[in-house]
Amino acid sequence: MKMTLRWYGTGHDTVTLKQIRQIPGVTGVITTLYDTVPGEAWEMDKILAMKAEVEAAGLKVEGIESVNISDDIKTAGPKRDEHIANYITTLERLGQADIHMVCYNFMPVFDWTRTELARKRADGSTVLAYTQEAVDAINPEDMFSSIASDMNGTVMPGWEPERMAKVKELFELYKDVDDETLFANLKYFLEAIMPVCNKYDIKMAIHPDDPAWSVFGLPRIIINKENILRMMKMVDDPHNGVTFCSGSYGTNLNNDLPDMIRSLKGRVHFAHVRNLKFHSPTNFEESAHLSSDGTFDMYEIMKALYDIGFDGPIRPDHGRMIWDEVAMPGYGLYDRALGATYLNGLWEAIVKSNKK
Ligand code: CS2
Ligand code: MN
Numbered sequence: 001m002k003m004t005l006r007w008y009g010t011g012h013d014t015v016t017l018k019q020i021r022q023i024p025g026v027t028g029v030i031t032t033l034y035d036t037v038p039g040e041a042w043e044m045d046k047i048l049a050m051k052a053e054v055e056a057a058g059l060k061v062e063g064i065e066s067v068n069i070s071d072d073i074k075t076a077g078p079k080r081d082e083h084i085a086n087y088i089t090t091l092e093r094l095g096q097a098d099i100h101m102v103c104y105n106f107m108p109v110f111d112w113t114r115t116e117l118a119r120k121r122a123d124g125s126t127v128l129a130y131t132q133e134a135v136d137a138i139n140p141e142d143m144f145s146s147i148a149s150d151m152n153g154t155v156m157p158g159w160e161p162e163r164m165a166k167v168k169e170l171f172e173l174y175k176d177v178d179d180e181t182l183f184a185n186l187k188y189f190l191e192a193i194m195p196v197c198n199k200y201d202i203k204m205a206i207h208p209d210d211p212a213w214s215v216f217g218l219p220r221i222i223i224n225k226e227n228i229l230r231m232m233k234m235v236d237d238p239h240n241g242v243t244f245c246s247g248s249y250g251t252n253l254n255n256d257l258p259d260m261i262r263s264l265k266g267r268v269h270f271a272h273v274r275n276l277k278f279h280s281p282t283n284f285e286e287s288a289h290l291s292s293d294g295t296f297d298m299y300e301i302m303k304a305l306y307d308i309g310f311d312g313p314i315r316p317d318h319g320r321m322i323w324d325e326v327a328m329p330g331y332g333l334y335d336r337a338l339g340a341t342y343l344n345g346l347w348e349a350i351v352k353s354n355k356k
Pocket of ligand 1: 065066103104105111112157158207210245272317
């Protein structure tokens with residue numbers, strides 16, 4: 001595997017490439033072009049400039065998170081084919097720039113949803129947290145205002161003010177879209193892009209829905225083993241793969257994470273590894289990465305990735321806010337660096353104990 005950190009780009013991220021380069025064992029970043037609009041094709045010179053900046057810092061662009069999918073593609077709207085053609089152009093250019101992994105999601109309206117961005121823990125650190133009670137008690141617009149006031153001056157992807165200004169319209173767009181329609185629209189999209197993925201060896205890695213169930217009555221399909229295997233079969237091409245995000249699938253305690261990883265052999269193209277601490281099945285927080293701080297057995301997760309021969313990029317996912325850092329919630333430097341180091345330690349131990 002290749003240890004990476006997500007990086008939001010100069011001017012968007014409080015963390016610098018130089019800092020990332022100094023985390024032992026981190027060799028690359030996962031990034032995107034943050035000034036792009038879903039549905040439009042990315043410009044080649046911008047892709048190359050981003051890549052050159054990362055490489056000048058001694059790091060590699062190991063993949064893109066994300067090339068976002070437009071609502072027309074997700075809902076089969078009037079611009080679907082035009083947007084897919086632009087998506088294909090973007091993939092072609094990424095391939096020409098020697099970038100071969102693209103993370104995306106197929107969640108309606110909201111990307112990930114948390115109800116608190118700074119829940120205080122006993123040690124004084126703050127973490128992102130979720131309770132179903134809070135979601136049930138709020139309407140989507142108020143949810144956005146409460147999130148927006150907590151972003152530490154950053155703009156979190158998926159929660160852009162322009163997008164949330166039209167949250168009502170977005171709900172309107174999805175009112176006739178159920179799980180089956182979403183599956184069909186995803187299939188249509190994947191079938192259209194597979195030829196270009198094959199030509200340039202671009203591994204598509206769908207990110208699960210987070211939390212892994214329906215919020216605000218919206219359909220959610222990438223939530224469990226049954227559905228993800230259905231999606232793998234639906235377009236049975238190795239370039240149709242997954243981002244295995246332990247913190248997203250793990251929101252549902254019925255999901256057996258190591259078993260899911262094993263069932264996806266050959267199709268895990270990217271891994272997000274983080275731990276969650278559950279207080280009840282619908283009240284959890286994003287703990288430190290260590291097994292002992294949360295609910296998941298991180299060794300078993302890493303071991304399953306090792307056992308399926310995973311060799312793609314991996315990154316610590318959200319971290320806690322510690323040591324008085326002020327950064328995008330979940331995306332500070334310090335705790336993600338600790339996470340990367342811990343995951344690298346587990347990996348080294350697994351590799352060596354398997355050689356004996
Ligand atoms: C990420 C997602 O910050 C996060 O929770 O894991 O936002 C992820 O980047 C997108 O869903 C991928 O498209
Ligand atoms: Mn994730």
